[in-house]
Amino acid sequence: MSSSKSASSLPPPPMDESDIESYPMHSLESTWIAIEPPPSARGTAEPEGTSFSDPHPPSFESAQYDIVLRRQRQRPRTGGGMKCTAVPSRFLNLPNTFEFSGWGTLSRLDLERDEISRGEEDVQRTRRAASLGQFTASAIAGNAVLGSVFYALPAVALVSGVYSPIALLAASCVMFLWRPIMEELASALPISGAPYTYLLNVSSKTLALIGAALLLLDFSATAVVSAATAMSYLDGEVVLPFSTVVGSILIILLFSLFFLSGVRDSAKMAFAIMMLHVVTMITLFVASAVAWQRRGNAQIRDNWEEGTKGLTAAVVARQIFNGVCIGVLGLTGFECVPSYVASIKPGKFPQVLRNLHYPAIILNSVAMLLILAHVPLGTVVGQGNILSTLAQTVAGKWLRIWVVVDAVIVLCGGVLTGILSACELFERLAQDRFLPQLFTRRMPATGAPFFSVVAFVAFSYVLYASSGANLGIMSKMFSLVWLTVMTLFPLSVLLLKFHRGRLSRSPRTPLALVLLTLAVAVTVIGGNIAIDPTTVGYAAAYFLALAGIFQLTMKKVRVLHGLLWAYDQYAVLSRHAWTRACGEKMAAAVRHLRRQPVCVLVKTDEINVLFHKLLYVSQNEETSCLKLVHFCDDEAGAPSEMEANWKILDEAFPEITVDLILVRAPFTPAHVAALAHRLRIPTTLMFVSCPGPAFAYSVAELGTRIICL
Incomplete structure (x- = not known):
């Protein structure tokens, strides 16, 4: 009990300048609010009508909520960079690009007139x-x-x-x-x-x-x-x-x-x-x-x-x-x-x-x-x-x-x-x-x-x-x-x-x-x-x-992965020109196949819904490039927790680069088809939730695949 008290009384290690520079400052405040612990975790109840703005460093009990951002603070501002995990790669001599992917990016786009016409x-x-x-x-x-x-x-x-x-x-x-x-x-x-x-x-x-x-x-x-x-x-x-x-x-x-x-x-x-x-x-x-x-x-x-x-x-x-x-x-x-x-x-x-x-x-x-x-x-x-x-x-x-x-x-x-x-x-x-x-x-x-x-x-x-x-x-x-x-x-x-x-x-x-x-x-x-x-x-x-x-x-990438794994077990194969060329061709084929993107169209920011959609892609599509797309009007904007939950999911799937795209347009078949032209992804590889009885369009008009209820 005493060790627990002494641990909780210690202040968290301060962030140096490199830590601050490596983290995008424009999203620091909004991210801190998104994961703000409930009043019960702070030890005291807030008066009604006031906001929490404690100038003192957070306690250990409240700092545990910041754990999800531990590695995301080191993400490059403009996206990219390799995700690093504690899980070792199954390949001994090949780079981690075969196992892990890069960080996703956030972008906002407006569809062009010619794209909407198409x-x-x-x-x-x-x-x-x-x-x-x-x-x-x-x-x-x-x-x-x-x-x-x-x-x-x-x-x-x-x-x-x-x-x-x-x-x-x-x-x-x-x-x-x-x-x-x-x-x-x-x-x-x-x-x-x-x-x-x-x-x-x-x-x-x-x-x-x-x-x-x-x-x-x-x-x-x-x-x-x-x-x-x-x-x-x-x-x-x-x-x-x-x-x-x-x-x-x-x-x-x-x-x-x-x-x-x-x-x-x-x-x-x-x-x-x-x-x-x-x-x-x-x-x-x-x-x-x-x-x-x-x-x-x-x-x-x-x-x-x-x-x-x-x-x-x-x-x-x-x-x-x-x-x-x-x-x-x-x-x-x-x-x-x-x-x-x-x-x-x-x-x-x-x-x-x-x-x-x-x-x-x-x-x-x-x-x-x-x-x-x-x-x-x-x-x-x-x-x-x-x-x-x-x-x-x-x-x-x-x-x-x-x-x-x-x-x-x-x-x-x-x-x-x-x-x-x-x-x-x-x-x-x-x-x-x-x-x-x-x-x-x-x-x-x-x-x-x-x-x-x-x-x-x-x-x-x-x-x-x-x-x-x-x-x-x-x-x-x-x-x-x-x-x-x-x-x-x-x-x-x-x-x-x-x-x-x-x-x-x-x-x-x-x-x-x-x-x-x-x-x-x-x-x-x-x-x-x-x-x-x-x-x-x-x-x-x-x-x-x-x-x-x-x-x-359906599993051609997994087959190539298996062949590459067998190739990787024998270092002597990389010493000969023709066997090395064969391995390079297999590696290039894996990179090409995994770079083919798919798109998930989302309406809600509920993390359980987003997680199940990404899990479907991970289990059914051999890709390392996923576009998470939300159509929103200028007035409504994106759901409040969309960006925070996207960051969490981007880290939860280290083998997939999850990009978040916010499209300023209503959700219609024409705009979905226009987005398909912009992203160069066929609508058959755009996934949606099951539309309800009040949905105004036919599934055939959208041309998308239904992947969840």
């Missing part, structure tokens, strides 16, 4: 990008959705037999669970690249990249399976001068060239293809109905007797369940619609889902019923081109040729769907610095992303070749990947409700419906695995390889 142009460009109406937007994914009838019906007939119409009807109605979920997500986050962008805004980058890997596999498998199925239909009718493998490769290449003509022209072409398919199916249905009325029910009665002979109730239930599990593949293409939602006019997304869903219900179930009414069950089960067989039976060769031509064309439209969706995903990944900026470049004449198309075609060829050009293997992988992608939507909305509940959106899906959809998705995935366990092996192999590559792109 920001307004960016906002208007974002609004004009939403140019697809409900029918053209439906056509892009519609060719994949409605074209899936050509490969879904034979697969369902193989496991369900005469119960196929029931299984297909039930499978098509499953989408009623997903539609409100997808509508809520699109309303809350109308951003292209979903569900990757959904997961990025409601969870971590690791989970988002898992979603990106699944999406890319799904889009590529959509293109490959559609092209290969189209060639198999064509090969069953005519003698081709080349193999179906070569034909599939040519189809992907041809429709890639079509896509390079421009997104709007591609949408128009997709709409024309879908209209051809609709007319073909209507013609087939009418011809089948007329033939059924003329021939009677003899064939469907024979098929029913043959298909139900000796079956127990358990076997029937199993057949229907298996048919439902496989029949959901007749809905492939729905997952592509959110990937280009930013190109759809506001309010049209629910109509697009409706336009795709109801025709899919009618097409899948009615087509299967008509097949059983005209084609023997043995032919149905063993036939791949069962729709062309139906056409031959009810109307003759002319309708068969028409159906085959329609199958080839509409399945090729599915290739176009995969290309468009993948290019949107590539662009988002490039904007988030997972991929090189080449993926954001567009052709001057058409605005098509040339490098993204080339990369997607190359990846699809690699995927097809690695499967041995086997359509069966690709179809198995496609089925499980598609089901897993569809599971991401209820998972995303569940995370949205928990982490971003304040975000304005309509409709709001009941939690019970979300959980039910998740349960149905898991059940259907389990059913497909039970039907063919090899499905897991094919899908897992491709997914793990692609997810591993994406994880490396």
Whole structure:
């Protein structure tokens, strides 16, 4: 007790001239007031209406509040300088610049008129990008959705037999669970690249990249399976001068060239293809109905007797369940619609889902019923081109040729769907610095992303070749990947409700419906695995390889750090010219990658809120340069504790240089875009808190990422 008293009675060591010069005097007074201890710490209560101005040196008890400024007094006035900590560097022979960063600076800026004009142009460009109406937007994914009838019906007939119409009807109605979920997500986050962008805004980058890997596999498998199925239909009718493998490769290449003509022209072409398919199916249905009325029910009665002979109730239930599990593949293409939602006019997304869903219900179930009414069950089960067989039976060769031509064309439209969706995903990944900026470049004449198309075609060829050009293997992988992608939507909305509940959106899906959809998705995935366990092996192999590559792109600085650490352990490596040059290149790459800045837009000066935002950047972004930005009017100014808390946080993260920027402008999408031009930071790397219901702008207009509630 006596030692404590003697310690408290000693005055603090005086500051010499060098200490005073090293500390910015203009902020000394305001900083001292910001950390002024409460009256209880001073030992006496202040009279009301007076201010504390004790001329005597502070006691030990009050001086403890000054500890946070101990090293900040030595910061250079103009910023810069290396942060020094007691933590030793893991590198023995490399400078501390690999572990620690410099001190941040405070700046106040006014946006220039030309910068604001460019920001307004960016906002208007974002609004004009939403140019697809409900029918053209439906056509892009519609060719994949409605074209899936050509490969879904034979697969369902193989496991369900005469119960196929029931299984297909039930499978098509499953989408009623997903539609409100997808509508809520699109309303809350109308951003292209979903569900990757959904997961990025409601969870971590690791989970988002898992979603990106699944999406890319799904889009590529959509293109490959559609092209290969189209060639198999064509090969069953005519003698081709080349193999179906070569034909599939040519189809992907041809429709890639079509896509390079421009997104709007591609949408128009997709709409024309879908209209051809609709007319073909209507013609087939009418011809089948007329033939059924003329021939009677003899064939469907024979098929029913043959298909139900000796079956127990358990076997029937199993057949229907298996048919439902496989029949959901007749809905492939729905997952592509959110990937280009930013190109759809506001309010049209629910109509697009409706336009795709109801025709899919009618097409899948009615087509299967008509097949059983005209084609023997043995032919149905063993036939791949069962729709062309139906056409031959009810109307003759002319309708068969028409159906085959329609199958080839509409399945090729599915290739176009995969290309468009993948290019949107590539662009988002490039904007988030997972991929090189080449993926954001567009052709001057058409605005098509040339490098993204080339990369997607190359990846699809690699995927097809690695499967041995086997359509069966690709179809198995496609089925499980598609089901897993569809599971991401209820998972995303569940995370949205928990982490971003304040975000304005309509409709709001009941939690019970979300959980039910998740349960149905898991059940259907389990059913497909039970039907063919090899499905897991094919899908897992491709997914793990692609997810591993994406994880490396996210942690490229850490990988380089590991290589540098290994290099640093052997001093002999620095003695040779070529090994020293290799180490210098790795070090330069680390410096370049870590100097790429990100921006955090803040409204409040609450230190706990600021800390969690900086912690997100530290854990998810490989950067040593962070801009903490607050938009303020001249009258209001910055929050009172913003500068003091910024200084504390700048010291709390020694590996990141935290700059505080006070922008004299209101917080609007145009000003955010203008700031992006000033700082040369894309808006996708500007992070914000979750906006509330009263926020006047859409998340899509801001273009920023939501990182906290």
